[in-house]
Each structure stands twice: as C-alpha cells, then as structure tokens.
Amino acid sequence: MSLLAIQVLNGLQLGLLMFLVAAGLTLVFGVMDFINLAHGVQYMMGAYLAATFIGWTGHFVIGLGMALIGIMIFGLLLERVMFRHLYARSHLDQVLATFGLILFLNQGVKMVWGAAPLGVPVPEWFQGSVLLGDGILYPVYRFVIIGSGLLMALVLWLVVEKTRLGMLVRAGASNATMLSALGVDVRKLFMVIFAFGTMLAGFAGAMAAPILSVEPGMGDQVLILAFVVIVIGGIGSIRGAFAGALLVGLIDTLARSYSVDFMRLFVGPAAARGIANGLSSMFIYLLMALVLFLRPDGLFPARGRT
Amino acid sequence: MSSPLIFSTKRSSFWPVVVLCLGLALVPVVAVLTKQGHWVSLTTQMMILALAALSLDLILGIGGLLSFGHAAFIGLGAYTTGILIQEGKGDLLIALPMSLVVSGLFAFVTGIVALRTRGVVFIMITLAFGQMAYFAAQALYAYGGDDGLTLDGRSTVFGLKLLSNKIVFYYLTFACLAGCLLLLQRLSRARFGRVLLGARDNAVRMETLGYDVFRVRLMAYVLSGMIAGLAGFLLANHTEFVSPAYAAWQRSGDLIFMVIIGGVGSLWGAVGGALTYLLLEEGLSGLTEHWKVIFGPLIILFVLLTHGGIEGVVARLRDVMAGGRHD
Numbered sequence: 083m084s085l086l087a088i089q090v091l092n093g094l095q096l097g098l099l100m101f102l103v104a105a106g107l108t109l110v111f112g113v114m115d116f117i118n119l120a121h122g123v124q125y126m127m128g129a130y131l132a133a134t135f136i137g138w139t140g141h142f143v144i145g146l147g148m149a150l151i152g153i154m155i156f157g158l159l160l161e162r163v164m165f166r167h168l169y170a171r172s173h174l175d176q177v178l179a180t181f182g183l184i185l186f187l188n189q190g191v192k193m194v195w196g197a198a199p200l201g202v203p204v205p206e207w208f209q210g211s212v213l214l215g216d217g218i219l220y221p222v223y224r225f226v227i228i229g230s231g232l233l234m235a236l237v238l239w240l241v242v243e244k245t246r247l248g249m250l251v252r253a254g255a256s257n258a259t260m261l262s263a264l265g266v267d268v269r270k271l272f273m274v275i276f277a278f279g280t281m282l283a284g285f286a287g288a289m290a291a292p293i294l295s296v297e298p299g300m301g302d303q304v305l306i307l308a309f310v311v312i313v314i315g316g317i318g319s320i321r322g323a324f325a326g327a328l329l330v331g332l333i334d335t336l337a338r339s340y341s342v343d344f345m346r347l348f349v350g351p352a353a354a355r356g357i358a359n360g361l362s363s364m365f366i367y368l369l370m371a372l373v374l375f376l377r378p379d380g381l382f383p384a385r386g387r388t
Numbered sequence: 389m390s391s392p393l394i395f396s397t398k399r400s401s402f403w404p405v406v407v408l409c410l411g412l413a414l415v416p417v418v419a420v421l422t423k424q425g426h427w428v429s430l431t432t433q434m435m436i437l438a439l440a441a442l443s444l445d446l447i448l449g450i451g452g453l454l455s456f457g458h459a460a461f462i463g464l465g466a467y468t469t470g471i472l473i474q475e476g477k478g479d480l481l482i483a484l485p486m487s488l489v490v491s492g493l494f495a496f497v498t499g500i501v502a503l504r505t506r507g508v509v510f511i512m513i514t515l516a517f518g519q520m521a522y523f524a525a526q527a528l529y530a531y532g533g534d535d536g537l538t539l540d541g542r543s544t545v546f547g548l549k550l551l552s553n554k555i556v557f558y559y560l561t562f563a564c565l566a567g568c569l570l571l572l573q574r575l576s577r578a579r580f581g582r583v584l585l586g587a588r589d590n591a592v593r594m595e596t597l598g599y600d601v602f603r604v605r606l607m608a609y610v611l612s613g614m615i616a617g618l619a620g621f622l623l624a625n626h627t628e629f630v631s632p633a634y635a636a637w638q639r640s641g642d643l644i645f646m647v648i649i650g651g652v653g654s655l656w657g658a659v660g661g662a663l664t665y666l667l668l669e670e671g672l673s674g675l676t677e678h679w680k681v682i683f684g685p686l687i688i689l690f691v692l693l694t695h696g697g698i699e700g701v702v703a704r705l706r707d708v709m710a711g712g713r714h715d
Contacts, residue, residue, distance in 0.1 A: 117508055167692055173508060174454055178648055179691040181641040186684030193678050306519055306637065309512040317508065353529045360527020367520040371501045374513060378504055 097331020098231025102286035106279025112318025122305025128284025142205035157280025199295030316380025438662035443615035449653025452588030457518025463635025465620020470630035491617025536631025
C-alpha cells in the first residue's frame, strides 16, 4: 500500500511535467496547424540552461528565472529565423525541417556541454523528505514539482479561459483564418503562443533537471510521450492534454514499478528490470491505440475543430 | 499537399531505372577490377537503405500517408532474422519468409488502427507504434536487450554458406531492390496504384467512385511494411548484428529525408535519396565527428529552399532559365 502511494505521487509528478510539455505542443499545433518535432529539444534546452545558470549563480530560483528568460529568447529567435517560414508549408516539410533542428541541437549541446550527463543539485530549501506516515519518506523537491506543475496548469487555465488573450487563442484553435479576417494580428498571436509554449517546455525541463540527468537527447523521449498525451487527450485541447498527461504519467509509473516485480517472478533482477522497462513503455502505446480505436478524436476533442 | 502528377509519362520513369540497374549491376565488376573491395559492401548498404526508402515511398509518395515509424518494420525484419540465426534456424528459406510474415503482420495490425486516422494523428500514431517496436527490441533481454546482438554468421541457403560471399550477397540485394522497384512501378500504374494516388488527392471522391479506400491503403501499408521487413532481413545479414537502433525513430526520420530528397513518389528517386544520404554521411563524418551539426541545418535549408526534392530544384532552375516564375 505504501509503495502504491509513492508510485502514485511519482506518476502525478511525471504527469504534470508531461502536461507542461504537451500543453505547448497542443497549443502550437491547435492554433498554427504546425507540427513541431523540436518541442522536445526545447525541453532539453530548458534543462541545460537551468543547469548552466544555476551553476553560475549558485542560486536555484535566480538560475531558474534566467533560464526561463533565456529559453523564451531562444524560442522567439527560432520562430523568427525558421518556424515562421514553415507555417504555410505541408506537414511533411514541417516534420522534416524540425527533425533537422533536432539533429542540430542534440549534437550542438554535445559539442558545447559534452556528452556526459550534467547534474543539478536539489536546492537547499527543498532538500530532505516529508514523512507520510507508516515510515514512508517522500522527497520535498518532488512535492515542489507537483505543486509548481499544478500552479502552472491553473495559470494556464485562467489565461486561456478568462482573459482576452486566451479568448483569441481559443478562437485561433477553432479557426485561425476567420480570426485573421476579423482583424486580429494572427502573426503576433502566433509569436506569443510560440514563446509561451517554448517557455512551458523549458520550465518543465528546468524543474526536472535536479531529479533527472541532463544529457543530449533527453528531449526525444519526452517529445514522443507528449505526442501520445495530446493524441489521447484530443489535439488542440488543453483539458485533454491535462487528462492525457496525468493518465500517461500514472500508467507509465505504475506499469514500470509493477512489471519489474512481476517479471522477477520469472527471471533475475537485472533481466527483470530490462524486460520491464521495455514492456511498460509499450503499455503507453497500447493505451493510445485503444483510445484511438474507440475515440479517433481523443478523449476531449477541442470544440469547433473539424 | 501539392505535388506534381507522378507516373504520367512512361518515358520519364523507364529509362532512368534501366540505367540505374545496369550501373548497379556493374559495380562489383568494376570494384574487383580496380581492387576497391569496400565499394561492394558500401553499395550493398546503400541498396538496403534504398529498399527501405522505396517501401516508404509507396505509402508516403503514392499514398500520401506520412508514416514516421517506418524503421520499426526494418527492425522487425532484422530481429526475426537475427533471432532465427541465433537459434540455428537461420536458413534463407525460413528466415526470409518469417521476416516478411512478422513485419507484414505488424503492419496489418497497426495499420488497422493507424489508417483510421488522418493527417497529423497518423504521423503521431505511426511514430508511437515505431517506438513500441523499439522498446520491444530493448526488452528482448535474452537477445542482447539495449546493446544489440552480434550474430554467429549469415543466413545459409539450403544449408550452404553462399551469402558469406560478398559478391553473392551483393547480387541478392540487387535482385531484391530491382525486383521491388519493378513490382512497385507496375503496381503504381495498375488500378491499385491509381486508386491509392486518387485517394491521396481526394479520398472522398474515390469512395464515391466505389473504391474501398481503407482496404487499398491497408494493402499498401502491409506491402510497404513487408518490403521494409525484407530490407531488415538483408540488413541483419549484411552487418551480422541487430540492435534496437535499427527501429529508432531517428532512422525513420532519415528514411523520410531520403524519400524527400529523391523526390516524393518517384520510386527510383528513393534510390537516389539513399545514395545522397550515405554520401553526405560519409563525407560529413570525414570532416568532423559532430557531422550532424552540419547535416541538421542542411536538411532545414533544403526544406526552406525547395519544394519536392532534387526534381523540384531542377524544375525550378528550368523555369528560371526559361524566364518564367515558379509557383
């Protein structure tokens, strides 16, 4: 039972990090009809910038703030130089060009920071663990991740549902051409959404940096999981991304933990871990296939999309 | 997606194929005469990649379906072959049909789900199925898991070690490539190919005309998966090694690049694309170990500056020469 509690918390934490990545991806796709494979490397860049700035300043919050500003500038730069020219292109062109960007950035960070994983220390204030009863200890920092993920989700919900900007975003997701015809500067809106999405992915990467190893290619797996999340949740839908991310996070974590135990009944511990890793990763994709088979538009399709 | 009408003239696709096949048939002869033995192995690798790119071109170019998990079929074919070889049942007569069956079955099952979707969801779902195959390969702990598996040798033919000979293996690969090229070219001109092409441009219209678009697409998807499985069979034998990396999604991206740079839907262009890719890899990795730092921006520039591959560039240049404007 105590193991279950810890795994549920871990799943929640993974799910919220996934949500931050998936929210940007689904907005960018929903509003601009743009497939951004490079969203995963933006998560990676967030982690690298955080590692660097926290190392420089020696202070977690200041470093995090600098990393967020850095990743936003980076996103705007990319939008200006490359992505802007791809909005009107076919999905094929978008996929290929952003694939090229992934190759460049994955190799680029290897050149600049080296291939070895970087470690980021857990900030002093958040070291230590919380006693959850029954003698179960859970690290404070993981609660911080869960809390900040929930906070970001709340902010995002408020912005999208309650502000004028959010109204434009929702209108854009339903019909960007119509919005443009009504006199809204869609290019500017695109830029804002893009920068915001990049920042969310970068924030997820920066928050994950102390508990994961920061290494080249760390964004690839996250990108693919984020795709699964938005397909399950329904493309262009923030609510869907939230539900999908929590579902994927929980199932991935629980399946990973229990399939190790299950496989240990049959094979040795090292083999069990290897097999279980593969098997539990497959669960997520089976889940997606099932959802798509039953509801091709996802669990919470965005309103007004055809 | 606007692309030029393909296969409209017999002339344009017949002679290049003949020239290409003759050229490839002569490579071992020239290599032996000039004592450049490594050409044979390099060209074999190129032809295997070309076969994989060709199979992708069937669904991407003619079918208009952007599959981002195509490397999975290569991985399935390679692992089926590799496992059979390790279990001592690696004869061509067993390994080859089994590779085709396994990759074909995977294509059939995933196709039923994936082909229900369109556009971006199709891209994502094929990517996810590709990852599934990748993780399945990683989970094969008894067969090397994450590290991959070095094979004891190549497949035998009726118990004979014919394929250990480089030249024999070269011509087997060549025969597979030429055979698939001809098959796909015939198919694309037959009703099957026409319906597939028609569905790419307007699926509703094809449905209205009474064709079962889903079934035709599923058939193309399975055929495409089987040809990629064949490439996997050849790859496992060529390298005498299998690894989850064969099914990695970066490999699928590379395949898309090959198809695009050769010109979508032009079948033999896939061969040119594979050749271009290998030459770029060889050339750039000679310059620096970080060759992808150059390769990535090259892809981006290629996409930004062109539409529809080398052929598109040529057509554009021709327009410029003629004083006309493109688009």
